[in-house]
Amino acid sequence: MQTKPHFAFFDEGSKKEIRRATLKAVAIPGYQVPFASREMPIARGWGTGGLQLTLSLIGKKDVLKVIDQGADESVNAVSIKKLVRHTTGVALTDQTAEANIIQSRHRIPEEPLRDDQILVLQVPNPEPLRKVDAREYMTKRMHAEDDYSGAWLILFEQIIKYQKMTTGAAHPVYVNGRYVMAPSPIPRFDNPKMHASDALILLGAGREKKIYAVPPYTKVESLAFEDFPFTKESFQGKQCNLCGAEDVFLDEIINQATGDRIYQCNDTSYCVDRLNHSEEKEVENSYA
Amino acid sequence: MREQPILEVRNLQKQFGEGCRHCLDPETRQLEKNFCSYCGTVYAVHDVSFDLYPGEVLGVVGESGSGKSTMLQGLYFDTDLASGEVYINEPMLAGQNVLTLSSQQKRYIRNYIYGMVYQNPLDGLKMKFSSIGNIAEKMIAAGSRHVGDIEARSKTLLEDVHIPLRRMKEEPRNFSGGMQQRVQIAKALSNNPPILFLDEVTTGLDLSVQASVLDLIKQIQRELHISMIVVSHDLAVIRMLADRSIVMLNGTIIEKGLTDQILEDPQHEYTQQLVYSLL
Ligand SMILES: Nc1ncnc2c1ncn2[C@@H]1O[C@H](COP(=O)(O)OP(=O)(O)O)[C@@H](O)[C@H]1O
Ligand SMILES: [Mg+2]
Ligand SMILES: [Zn+2]
Numbered sequence: 367m368q369t370k371p372h373f374a375f376f377d378e379g380s381k382k383e384i385r386r387a388t389l390k391a392v393a394i395p396g397y398q399v400p401f402a403s404r405e406m407p408i409a410r411g412w413g414t415g416g417l418q419l420t421l422s423l424i425g426k427k428d429v430l431k432v433i434d435q436g437a438d439e440s441v442n443a444v445s446i447k448k449l450v451r452h453t454t455g456v457a458l459t460d461q462t463a464e465a466n467i468i469q470s471r472h473r474i475p476e477e478p479l480r481d482d483q484i485l486v487l488q489v490p491n492p493e494p495l496r497k498v499d500a501r502e503y504m505t506k507r508m509h510a511e512d513d514y515s516g517a518w519l520i521l522f523e524q525i526i527k528y529q530k531m532t533t534g535a536a537h538p539v540y541v542n543g544r545y546v547m548a549p550s551p552i553p554r555f556d557n558p559k560m561h562a563s564d565a566l567i568l569l570g571a572g573r574e575k576k577i578y579a580v581p582p583y584t585k586v587e588s589l590a591f592e593d594f595p596f597t598k599e600s601f602q603g604k605q606c607n608l609c610g611a612e613d614v615f616l617d618e619i620i621n622q623a624t625g626d627r628i629y630q631c632n633d634t635s636y637c638v639d640r641l642n643h644s645e646e647k648e649v650e651n652s653y654a
Numbered sequence: 655m656r657e658q659p660i661l662e663v664r665n666l667q668k669q670f671g672e673g674c675r676h677c678l679d680p681e682t683r684q685l686e687k688n689f690c691s692y693c694g695t696v697y698a699v700h701d702v703s704f705d706l707y708p709g710e711v712l713g714v715v716g717e718s719g720s721g722k723s724t725m726l727q728g729l730y731f732d733t734d735l736a737s738g739e740v741y742i743n744e745p746m747l748a749g750q751n752v753l754t755l756s757s758q759q760k761r762y763i764r765n766y767i768y769g770m771v772y773q774n775p776l777d778g779l780k781m782k783f784s785s786i787g788n789i790a791e792k793m794i795a796a797g798s799r800h801v802g803d804i805e806a807r808s809k810t811l812l813e814d815v816h817i818p819l820r821r822m823k824e825e826p827r828n829f830s831g832g833m834q835q836r837v838q839i840a841k842a843l844s845n846n847p848p849i850l851f852l853d854e855v856t857t858g859l860d861l862s863v864q865a866s867v868l869d870l871i872k873q874i875q876r877e878l879h880i881s882m883i884v885v886s887h888d889l890a891v892i893r894m895l896a897d898r899s900i901v902m903l904n905g906t907i908i909e910k911g912l913t914d915q916i917l918e919d920p921q922h923e924y925t926q927q928l929v930y931s932l933l
Contacts (some may be wrong), residue, residue, distance in 0.1 A: 502712075511761065519780075519783065519791050519794055522794065526786055591800060592799050593800045
């Protein structure tokens with residue numbers, strides 16, 4: 367005889383444990399809370415940290431969106447959605463505005479999030495000081511003592527070697543003026559979206575067994591030097607080839623035939639949404 | 655009238671191990687050197703007191719295992735001492751036993767008042783960061799957030815310790831032992847600390863390299879008037895650098911005075927051996 371599977375995969379005790387860690391994370395913005403990361407039917411390193419957060423949060427009426435590097439249809443996003451759907455039956459969506467839980471790898475959606483939404487970010491490497499010291503008890507001590515010279519030293523090294531900060535993704539941030547945090551591998555472009563965000567942002571690292579959080583309206587500053595200020599990736603003068611969007615994170619695509627560079631929204635659902643709206647407008651206009 | 659010491663060290667105590675009924679009472683304990691043969695406890699530093707005066711070089715000499723490094727690491731807050739008092743003659747620290755301060759305050763002292771050069775460069779340098787980065791670290795720790803300023807100061811220091819600037823981006827693990835010690839010295843000096851600790855800086859270096867590092871230390875003392883504690887098992891090094899010296903044996907100070915006097919007229923039997931072996 368088979369026992370009835372649990373709603374959202376976990377038994378209630380496991381969910382409570384994850385929620386307790388989450389509450390602690392919200393109470394201490396940017397602080398990495400250890401939790402008993404569970405075995406999942408997908409491999410660690412494929413978003414199990416984010417998935418555990420999502421499963422502990424989700425209720426029957428929730429609507430879930432899952433994105434992987436800006437795309438809702440990637441294999442990884444689809445397998446996470448399947449698992450959640452299978453164990454909860456909740457509604458899924460590609461539309462950022464329709465979702466109240468958004469699990470993401472590598473991006474924060476272009477559409478501004480609201481205070482009734484939760485963003486769950488998957489994190490492979492939660493420790494911003496790992497390069498400074500390989501030993502967990504040493505990095506823990508640095509966090510405890512607010513000793514972040516190592517985090518600036520990493521940036522200093524980049525500037526000395528390459529004349530600029532070369533953190534492509536996961537540029538470290540100071541949260542609430544107290545803890546330095548790795549904002550998961552989002553592009554620098556997305557860092558400012560964390561500052562004073564309307565939505566709660568939760569970050570989960572399955573392999574490293576850590577949960578941390580940026581509560582709504584928290585101060586989030588990207589680390590920088592006085593003479594080397596923080597900058598986002600610049601797409602100035604470029605726009606999406608499909609929807610024409612300008613102030614968004616663009617992927618560069620090289621046209622194999624002509625060798626031309628074209629650009630497209632990295633956030634595919636945002637792009638599709640814009641296209642649909644402009645079509646609707648065209649249709650309206652043509653009937654007017 | 656004597657000048658006020660910049661550093662007053664009183665009754666430092668450090669042991670490794672719990673102790674037992676045979677060794678807990680300092681009056682009656684019977685040790686083999688610094689070691690209780692019943693329980694294995696090591697009494698590494700026992701009742702060490704001395705003063706360091708502004709601008710002077712104080713030598714600490716003694717055989718290997720006599721407690722010199724443990725004492726220095728205790729002063730630099732690398733190890734917690736069992737007991738003792740340390741006073742620094744700086745306005746904001748006046749009258750406070752700095753051993754009892756919070757870890758934040760101790761970090762402040764390490765970043766602004768102390769410089770440390772370890773015997774083993776692995777303890778003082780991050781081998782996977784550039785040499786200039788290693789020097790920068792201490793300035794960043796002290797609050798500097800201007801790359802241009804940090805870089806300029808680091809370059810000056812590298813030149814002062816005779817490391818060619820074309821090698822500043824190299825990791826110190828590529829460097830010879832003597833160069834690694836120079837990078838450590840540059841780092842230790844970066845925030846103009848009034849007090850510098852040097853632990854066996856020349857031990858293990860070739861003789862010619864030793865001489866150049868010693869020259870560098872003398873030059874620093876002449877030009878910057880930093881107060882230094884120079885630790886070495888080698889009396890020849892102490893003779894070259896230190897105005898006053900203390901001699902340690904089995905964790906305790908057995909003799910102290912002007913270095914010249916100790917060399918000419920050693921009082922303690924152990925010091926006599928040490929001096930005669932130098933001749
Ligand atoms: N971590 C430790 N655990 C146990 N004993 C130690 C430790 N560190 C040093 N000692 C002992 O303390 C004594 C003093 O060592 P140390 O301060 O390194 O001497 P020195 O620098 O004069 O050679 C030695 O007997 C040494 O074996
Ligand atoms: Mg030693
Ligand atoms: Zn004993």
